[in-house]
Amino acid sequence: MTQPLGVGRVTFKRGGLAESVHRVHAAVVDARGQTVAWCGDPALVAFPRSTSKPVQALPVALGAPDLPGDELAIACASHAGTPEHLAVVARLLARSGSTVDDLRCGTHPPFDPEVAAGLIRAEEAPTPLHHNCSGKHAGMLLACVLNGWPREGYTDPAHPLQVRIRELHAELGGVGLDDVHVGTDGCSVPALALPLHAVARTFARIAAPEGELAPALERVFGAMRAHPFLVAGAGRLDTTLMPLVPGLAAKMGAEAFYGLALRETPRGPLGIAFKVMDGGERARPHVALAVLGELGAPVTEELRALAPATLHNWAGREVGTVEVEVSLEWAEQNPAA
Amino acid sequence: MTQPLGVGRVTFKRGGLAESVHRVHAAVVDARGQTVAWCGDPALVAFPRSTSKPVQALPVALGAPDLPGDELAIACASHAGTPEHLAVVARLLARSGSTVDDLRCGTHPPFDPEVAAGLIRAEEAPTPLHHNCSGKHAGMLLACVLNGWPREGYTDPAHPLQVRIRELHAELGGVGLDDVHVGTDGCSVPALALPLHAVARTFARIAAPEGELAPALERVFGAMRAHPFLVAGAGRLDTTLMPLVPGLAAKMGAEAFYGLALRETPRGPLGIAFKVMDGGERARPHVALAVLGELGAPVTEELRALAPATLHNWAGREVGTVEVEVSLEWAEQNPAA
Numbered sequence: 001m002t003q004p005l006g007v008g009r010v011t012f013k014r015g016g017l018a019e020s021v022h023r024v025h026a027a028v029v030d031a032r033g034q035t036v037a038w039c040g041d042p043a044l045v046a047f048p049r050s051t052s053k054p055v056q057a058l059p060v061a062l063g064a065p066d067l068p069g070d071e072l073a074i075a076c077a078s079h080a081g082t083p084e085h086l087a088v089v090a091r092l093l094a095r096s097g098s099t100v101d102d103l104r105c106g107t108h109p110p111f112d113p114e115v116a117a118g119l120i121r122a123e124e125a126p127t128p129l130h131h132n133c134s135g136k137h138a139g140m141l142l143a144c145v146l147n148g149w150p151r152e153g154y155t156d157p158a159h160p161l162q163v164r165i166r167e168l169h170a171e172l173g174g175v176g177l178d179d180v181h182v183g184t185d186g187c188s189v190p191a192l193a194l195p196l197h198a199v200a201r202t203f204a205r206i207a208a209p210e211g212e213l214a215p216a217l218e219r220v221f222g223a224m225r226a227h228p229f230l231v232a233g234a235g236r237l238d239t240t241l242m243p244l245v246p247g248l249a250a251k252m253g254a255e256a257f258y259g260l261a262l263r264e265t266p267r268g269p270l271g272i273a274f275k276v277m278d279g280g281e282r283a284r285p286h287v288a289l290a291v292l293g294e295l296g297a298p299v300t301e302e303l304r305a306l307a308p309a310t311l312h313n314w315a316g317r318e319v320g321t322v323e324v325e326v327s328l329e330w331a332e333q334n335p336a337a
Numbered sequence: 338m339t340q341p342l343g344v345g346r347v348t349f350k351r352g353g354l355a356e357s358v359h360r361v362h363a364a365v366v367d368a369r370g371q372t373v374a375w376c377g378d379p380a381l382v383a384f385p386r387s388t389s390k391p392v393q394a395l396p397v398a399l400g401a402p403d404l405p406g407d408e409l410a411i412a413c414a415s416h417a418g419t420p421e422h423l424a425v426v427a428r429l430l431a432r433s434g435s436t437v438d439d440l441r442c443g444t445h446p447p448f449d450p451e452v453a454a455g456l457i458r459a460e461e462a463p464t465p466l467h468h469n470c471s472g473k474h475a476g477m478l479l480a481c482v483l484n485g486w487p488r489e490g491y492t493d494p495a496h497p498l499q500v501r502i503r504e505l506h507a508e509l510g511g512v513g514l515d516d517v518h519v520g521t522d523g524c525s526v527p528a529l530a531l532p533l534h535a536v537a538r539t540f541a542r543i544a545a546p547e548g549e550l551a552p553a554l555e556r557v558f559g560a561m562r563a564h565p566f567l568v569a570g571a572g573r574l575d576t577t578l579m580p581l582v583p584g585l586a587a588k589m590g591a592e593a594f595y596g597l598a599l600r601e602t603p604r605g606p607l608g609i610a611f612k613v614m615d616g617g618e619r620a621r622p623h624v625a626l627a628v629l630g631e632l633g634a635p636v637t638e639e640l641r642a643l644a645p646a647t648l649h650n651w652a653g654r655e656v657g658t659v660e661v662e663v664s665l666e667w668a669e670q671n672p673a674a
Contacts, residue, residue, distance in 0.1 A: 012592075012616065015520020017530050019384050020592050020616035047356050106651030120454045131651065183352020184656040191656075193354050255349075255357050278615035279349065279357035314443030314468065319521040319528075 008039040008290075008326035010276070010283040012311065014319055022256075022283035024326055026274035026291060029200040030267060031208035033174055037294075037328040039274075042197045046275040047183060049191060050078045051199065051253030053136050054206060054220050056189070058168050059161060060139040061216040063146030064095075071095070072219060073227035075139030078252060080233025081110025081130040088230060089135045096142040096151070103128040104155045105137045105187040112233055133187035135230075140189070157182055157190045166192060172205050172213070173198030186254060196273045199259055204271030206249060207261035221261060224249040237285055237306065244303050245292060255279035258288060266296045290326040345376040345627075345663035347613070347620040349648065351656055359593075359620040361663055363611035363628060366537040367604060368545035370511055374631075374665040376611075379537075383612040384530045386522060387415045388590030390473055391543060391557045393526070395505050396498060397476040398553040400483030401432075408432070409556060410564035412476030415589060417570025418447025418467040425567060426472045433479040433488070440465040441492045442474045442524040449570055470524035472567075477526070494519055494527045503529060509542050509550070510535030523591060533610045536596055541608030543586060544598035558598060561586040574622055574643065581640050582629060592616035595625060603633045627663040 008024035025040030035042055057075040060067065071092040079085040093099065109116045110130040119126055128134055137154075140161055144151045149160045156162060170177045175198045185191035209217035224231050225242055231251070232238040238250050247263030256276035263269045272291055276283045285307035293299040311320040345361035362377030372379055394412040397404065408429040416422040430436065446453045447467040456463055465471055474491075477498055481488045486497045493499060507514045512535045522528035546554035561568050562579055568588070569575040575587050584600030593613035600606045609628055613620045622644035630636040648657035 014384055014528060015518060015530070017382065017384070017518050017520065019520075019530075020614065022615050045354065047351055047354070104652070106653075108651050117457045120457045121460075123458075181352060181354050183354065183356075184650065184654060186650045186656070188650060188652045188654055191351060193352070193356075277357065278359050278617050280615050280617065313521065313523045313525060314445050315441070315525050316443075317521060317525055319523070 008287065010286050010326070011323040012282075013321045013323060014311075019320065022280045023277040024274055024283065024287050025196055025277065026272065026287070026326070026328070027196040027200040028291070028295065028328065029197055029204045029271045031204055031269045033201050033204065035197045035200070035331060036267065036270070037330045038197075039326055039328050042200075043195045044275060045181065045193050045195055046199075046257060047191050047193045047253070047255065048199050048257050048259060048273070049185060049253035049255060050133070051251045051257045051259040051273070052169065052192060053077065054224065054249070054251055054259075055168050055172060055202060056136055056165050057139050057220055058213065058216050059143035059147065059164055061219050062213075063143055065215065065219070069219075069223040069226050070230055071139075072223035073230040074135030076220060076224055076251065077135045077231045078132040079135055079230060080112035080115070080236065081126070081132065082112050082115050082233060085135070085230060085233070086129050089129055089138050092135060092138040092142060096138075096145040098138065098141045098151065100128055102141055102151060103131070103134055103137045105131040105133045107131055111236075131187060137187065137189075155189045162190050166190070168213075169194060169202070172202040174201045196275060199273035200271040202271060203259045203261040203273060204269060207247075207263045207271055208269035221249045224251070237288065240306055241288065241303075244300065245297050248297075250288070252284065256281045256284050258284055260288070260292075262292070262295060262297065270295060286322055286324045287326050290324050291328065294328045345624065347623045347663070348660040349619075350658045350660055351648075356657065359617045360614040361611055361620065361624050362533055362614065363609065363624070363663070363665070364533040364537040365628070365632065365665065366534055366541045366608045368541055368606045370538050370541065372534045372537070372668060373604065373607070374667045375534075376663055376665050379534045380532045381612060382518065382530050382532050383536075383594060384520060384528050384590070384592065385536050385594050385596060385610070386528060386590035386592060387470070388536065388588045388594045388596040388610070389506065389529060390414065391561065391586070391588055391596075392505050392509060392539060393473055393502050394476050394557055395550065395553050396480035396484065396501055398556050399550075400480055402552065402556070406556075406560040406563050407567055408476075409560035410567040411472030413557060413561055413588065414472045414568045415469040416472055416567060417449035417452070417573065418463070418469065419449050419452050419570060422472070422567060422570070423466050426466055426475050429472060429475040429479065433475075433482040435475065435478045435488065437464055437466055439478055439488060440468070440471055440474045442468040442470045444468055448573075468524060473526075474524065492526045499527050503527070505550075506531060506539070509539040511538045533612060536610035537608040539608060540596045540598040540610060541606060544584075544600045544606035544608055558586045558600075561588070574625065577643055578625065578640075581637065582634050585629075585634075587625070589621065593618045593621050595621055597625070597629075599629070599632060599634065607632060623659055623661045624663050627661050628665065631665045
């Protein structure tokens with residue numbers, strides 16, 4: 001149905017000359033589940049990584065309909081490890097009677113540079129709570145307790161929680177279970193790989209919830225939009241983008257993956273997924289803005305500031321520019337009714 | 338003469354599936370200045386960035402034949418900002434009667450994570466001495482004094498020092514002055530762009546010095562090999578690679594550029610330049626080892642450890658592999674005499 005066409009490109013230029021080039025693949029799916037637009041190969045099988053978190057949070061959203069929105073948001077988060085993030089993780093963790101010792105995410109220095117510097121000053125080591133995925137793991141532990149599954153082994157691909165998450169990915173993505181490839185993520189839970197259009201379809205379902213999962217999808221969408229800071233952190237793309245775009249829930253994934261649920265467009269609710277092929281994270285805001293613009297979102301000055309077109313060096317001198325060539329191919333000329 | 342052929346590729350895989358892909362262009366030039374091998378497009382015009390430093394150090398190497406090797410090495414360095422690096426920069430800086438206030442490189446936190454953490458603990462800000470290019474700038478200031486040029490404006494493209502460096506790049510690269518494109522580097526000196534084969538030719542001249550520049554080129558080669566720690570820092574590629582490969586001088590550049598002067602190969606001395614097209618630095622050690630292997634350097638276990646074929650997550654679990662597809666096309670079947 002869809003043909004790979006002209007791969008999208010983001011070029012970092014220096015002195016007017018291309019210095020480095022990032023290639024991009026993207027898929028856009030509408031509320032009916034149709035792939036309506038794309039750039040590059042919309043069937044590219046890719047790992048959404050943390051872009052999967054809204055789906056990984058569904059078992060807890062389904063099992064605890066009254067969970068406070070901030071706790072659901074932190075379950076969907078790649079958070080920056082500030083005290084505000086950690087307080088919400090701790091609250092969610094306590095809800096299943098779990099402690100930091102139950103977390104299997106590992107440990108890394110907090111993403112927030114000030115918090116990381118503070119730990120160094122205090123000569124304190126980061127804990128698993130600081131891991132950007134600790135909220136997801138706390139949510140997974142609660143989902144286990146709510147479903148009567150053992151907490152032990154909750155990151156194992158064969159654990160009932162992870163099997164359920166895989167089923168949810170296939171169902172929401174409109175693909176067979178066999179089309180969901182299983183790897184291991186940075187935080188040791190299964191990292192699932194799917195075609196880009198399947199991830200876009202999942203985000204279209206988040207933008208336009210329907211069926212049995214609708215209430216849980218609606219809660220996830222609402223929690224992310226209500227708590228953009230918790231979903232990432234100060235100055236990070238999800239956090240800055242969501243308040244600026246009406247009806248948008250957005251989730252970054254490692255290696256420059258992005259998933260966006262856009263509720264209000266001339267074509268109705270849309271789901272978007274894109275992957276910068278080399279994993280170059282710096283291209284992501286540029287691609288996000290280009291795609292949002294093509295889908296009819298008003299690209300304001302405030303939005304443009306998230307993807308500056310000029311590059312500066314350590315001394316503050318302008319040294320280059322960013323050229324974005326990301327135009328979508330449309331499956332049909334006229335917007336769907 | 339040379340045809341763009343099968344772009345080199347480094348693929349980061351997760352769970353057996355490609356997650357991110359880096360594309361690579363490379364050129365290999367022999368002592369006669371001939372492009373003998375390549376992958377991708379050897380005529381790709383690219384910015385060597387800090388890979389230019391051995392050339393940018395030539396005016397000081399020419400003007401001060403008795404400069405101690407460690408000071409010449411730091412003039413060629415992208416150093417890590419440790420006290421050992423800073424002491425040599427300070428010595429070189431004093432030689433021209435200059436101080437830290439004369440440096441125009443700007444300021445960034447030192448590359449060495451322990452030194453950076455130490456500054457945070459001491460609540461001290463980094464100075465221009467910590468900038469990875471401070472040795473190059475100290476060398477440039479000395480070159481100005483030695484040649485009777487003003488120190489003021491030494492980073493300006495029209496300053497006699499920068500004009501001379503541009504001429505040296507063209508001469509060593511075997512290209513016209515008009516083929517040397519001028520941008521601005523991260524440290525505010527001109528960043529020059531040349532075809533990959535021209536940079537490889539330059540490194541072939543460093544591997545096999547001849548003509549009027551030979552003594553200075555020999556001193557640069559010797560200083561880099563004698564002081565691999567000063568050229569970069571603990572755990573960084575130049576520093577670890579040079580002691581492991583007989584007769585190799587190697588210099589990294591930003592955005593995943595690499596230049597290598599390899600004195601001892603079955604084909605005689607060779608110069609190599611490569612660019613990872615998206616600027617993905619993580620691909621560089623993999624490409625370097627693949628190319629060195631194809632050129633006949635013995636790829637030992639110690640060397641292989643610089644480019645691990647397996648990837649681990651924060652918890653230490655193996656999550657993926659790195660697949661390197663970089664094979665050179667040769668201009669002739671038989672090694673040159």
